[in-house]
Amino acid sequence: MKDAFGAPQSLLVLGGTSEIGLATARRLIARRTRTVWLAGRPSPALTGAADSLRALGAAVHTVPFDALDTDSHEERLGKIFTEGGPAGDVDMVLLAFGVPGDQARDESDPVAAVRVAQTNYTGAVSAGLVCAGALQAQGHGSLVVLSSVAGERARRADFIYGSSKAGLDAFAQGLGDALHGTGVHVMVVRPGSVRSKTTAGLAEGPLATTPEAVASAIELGLRRRSETVWVPGALRVVMAAVRHAPRPLFRRLPV
Amino acid sequence: MPPFNTGISGRDGYTVTFMAVETHVLDDDCVALSGWGRTAPTLARVFRPRGHAEAAEAVRARAARGSIGRGTIARGLGRAYGDAAQNAGGTVLDMTGLDRILAVDTTAGLVVCEAGVSLHRLMAALLPLGWFVPVTPGTRYVTVGGAVASDVHGTNHQAAGSFARHVTALGLLTADGGVRTVLPGTPLFDATTGGLGLTGVILSVTLRLLPVETSLMSVDTERAHDLDDLMDRLGSTGHHRSHAVAWIDLLARGAATGRAVLTRADHAPYDALPRRHRARREPLAFRPGRLPAPPPYVPGGLLNRTTVGLLNELRYRRAARASTGRLQPLTAFLHPLDGIPHRNRVYGREGVVPYRCVVPYGQEEALRRVVLRIAGRGCPSSPATLRRFGAGGPGWLSFPRPGWALALDLPAGLPGLGVFLDTLDEEVAGAGGRVCLAQDSRVRPEALAAMYPRLDEFRALRAELDPRSTFTSDLSRRLAL
Ligand SMILES: Cc1cc2nc3c(=O)[nH]c(=O)nc-3n(C[C@H](O)[C@H](O)[C@H](O)COP(=O)(O)OP(=O)(O)OC[C@H]3O[C@@H](n4cnc5c(N)ncnc54)[C@H](O)[C@@H]3O)c2cc1C
Ligand SMILES: NC(=O)c1ccc[n+]([C@@H]2O[C@H](COP(=O)([O-])OP(=O)(O)OC[C@H]3O[C@@H](n4cnc5c(N)ncnc54)[C@H](OP(=O)(O)O)[C@@H]3O)[C@@H](O)[C@H]2O)c1
Secondary structure (H helix, E strand, C coil): CCCCCCCCCEEEEECCCCHHHHHHHHHHHCCCCCEEEEEECCCHHHHHHHHHHHCCCCEEEEEECCCCCHHHHHHHHHHHHHHCHHHHCCCEEEECCCCCCCHHHHCCCHHHHHHHHHHHHHHHHHHHHHHHHHHHHHCCEEEEEECCHHHCCCCHHHHHHHHHHHHHHHHHHHHHHHCCCCCEEEEEEEECCECCCCCCCCCCCCCCECHHHHHHHHHHHHHHCCCEEEECCCHHHHHHHHHHCCHHHHHHCCC | CCCCCCCCCHHHHHHHHHHHHHHHCCCCCEEEECCCCCCCCEEEEEECCCCHHHHHHHHHHHHHHHHHHCCEEEECCCCCCCCCCCCCCCEEEEHHHCCCEEEEECCCCEEEEECCCEHHHHHHHHHHHCEECCCCCCCCCCEHHHHHHCCCCCCCHHHHCCHHHHEEEEEEECCCCCEEEECCCCHHHHHHCCCCCCCCEEEEEEEECEECCCCEEEEEEEEECCHHHHHHHHHCCCCCCCEEEEEECCCCCHHHCCCEEEEEEEECCHHHCCCCCHHHCCCCCCCCCCCCCCCCCCCCCCCCHHHHHHHHHHHHHHCCCEEEEEEEEHHHHHCCCCCCCCHHHHHCCCCEEEEEEEECCCCHHHHHHHHHHHHHHCCCCCCEEEEEECCCCCCCCCCCCCEEEEEEEEECCCCCHHHHHHHHHHHHHHCCCEECCCCCCCCCHHHHHHHCCCHHHHHHHHHHHCCCCCECCHHHHHHCC
């Protein structure tokens, strides 16, 4: 169960090696989280991630999960919710998987572009619905969905990824409304560009952030039961303006 | 049927999921419930039995479903601050429908009533007969069942103990659907008083009453200029008053840390009323006043250091330096906060987190450290109280034990509050003290074993009496009780 500050005791991360996902898990383990399920494609990285969280004192389970294999979601994820019995509630699900794709290549390789869309959108719709249903049966819990500012307005530079996140974002908002009043809370998190191992060294904008900052924004959002969280918070205002910039102007913006 | 039939996948799998969802929660009786603190709401199906048979039927139906039905828990007036009377995804039995006073013995001073009767109603009915509820918490809008299940204490704990001391019998509906009469001195009684509804549903209570001659309290007031002064005054012997409580200013820093207004009181005897006092005509009248409620949406942050600091300053200055025998309606003394309905709204949307701890006598240093930490951090707590507990009762999970009891309420939105309260817990547990479970919404489960040495006995009794955990609450899940 979550405590008065929204800190969960158990956490399921979909995309178990995600940097943001793991930063969030570490942060929550420092508070109340004792059980973590890391769902992801089996790999040494996944095992390593589990070990790193175990070292912090949590009981960690890994669960094989592939976003693209939607047929298996029901079984794989459903099992997590039923296995533990009533003491094994999942207080929070963090939907953290996603691929950025390679815009330049994907524009000329539709199959690769579709894989981005299927991972980020279709896979998330499937896994999101499965988890939402299970949380609803439980009568409580938070589904935290990692969207992106890129979905707020599609940019020339990454509109394949952006459109998949736009779809995911709209889906998550609708799901949140559908679950309003059911005790299940859906929170959409929209980070700007997140500094990580892969982006280290690249040029970054003034609104760049870190996995740890996303994690602490998630912790705060849980306490406040927020529906939308921007990281950093200033993005809310910036994006409100960007969203309404006329197309001719927007095309020329260096965003 | 389990909520997930893992053998089926694809479309059929979805059908199974949503059927299960429907049978669990999606219907009109489902309500999001939270405690008085308005933190961590969860959804449950609320069922309001109108009699013992209906309650027994509901419990049997839950028991038959085992863990899949996610159990049930009794709820009174929802005055527990935390999640003690919530049950996510399961059923909650709203006991306020069982609201009959069954018998009053005015010679022996005994009342038999159903568990859903509020202390407010009991007082209104009994006071004109010259009897009063022997122990009452800071609000009278609690049910008798809730008072037993939380084994509540009042400002007269040193003299009167906690609620359970005055209970002579309980009617308890257990997981097997049977009703037992539970008497003091039995393990089931000790597990049920303070047992947070986890041993069963209390249906009726027999309570020994306190004779009173008037509905007034005779109150002495004094001021303490700092914490040491306060502890000296509270601890000084030679006072005959049965009630004693200090309102303590936790925002005052430096030399003034822990300054307080200390009040002691007794029920005023008829002879103590001045000749012309209007209460002479109607000494037992029960007329609590009520102010208008705050609006439903209050912005958070209203109670901050500045506003609370100001309130505290006012309260301290307004109090008499020393006065004795002032007459005050007993509701004003015992339930000063009940005058404002929905008072919990003033904390805004994020709600309020209570901190209730007791630190044993002899560990005054630990208490001092706790107070200093709170004062040092500038927590806007209004009101905060310090009182002395006497001998503890037999309840295994009952909060009171001999020591200094500190109570404060803090806005849940204070940054870093969760971590801060964990450090206070360590201090308290390290000194052999404990925090109150009935009011809790945040304690670390691992901290409990040290605070409640009889927890294992409680768990064992529950496992035997209710092997399928028919009685389950958000609190019992959170703390693995
Ligand atoms: C302003 C304020 C001041 C307070 N001051 C004090 C104080 O000074 N001292 C103190 O001890 N407490 C105090 N309390 C706490 C309050 O007295 C307890 O939480 C009490 O249990 C609330 O009773 P309720 O009927 O509202 O029960 P609820 O809050 O609805 O339930 C509390 C617990 O009792 C159980 N329960 C309720 N009815 C039954 C039943 N029929 N059978 C079995 N279990 C049942 C529930 O399952 C739950 O575990 C205060 C609360 C407030 C809001
Ligand atoms: N980084 C940013 O700048 C940024 C900004 C805004 C939003 N976001 C979003 O935030 C989320 C997490 O970001 P991050 O930076 O933590 O990403 P990351 O470290 O790159 O992690 C991505 C995760 O997605 C998993 N994944 C990819 N394809 C999968 C599939 N088919 N099935 C299962 N898992 C799959 C990866 O698992 P494997 O280990 O198996 O590959 C990995 O765990 C993503 O949704 C991302 O789009 C990121």
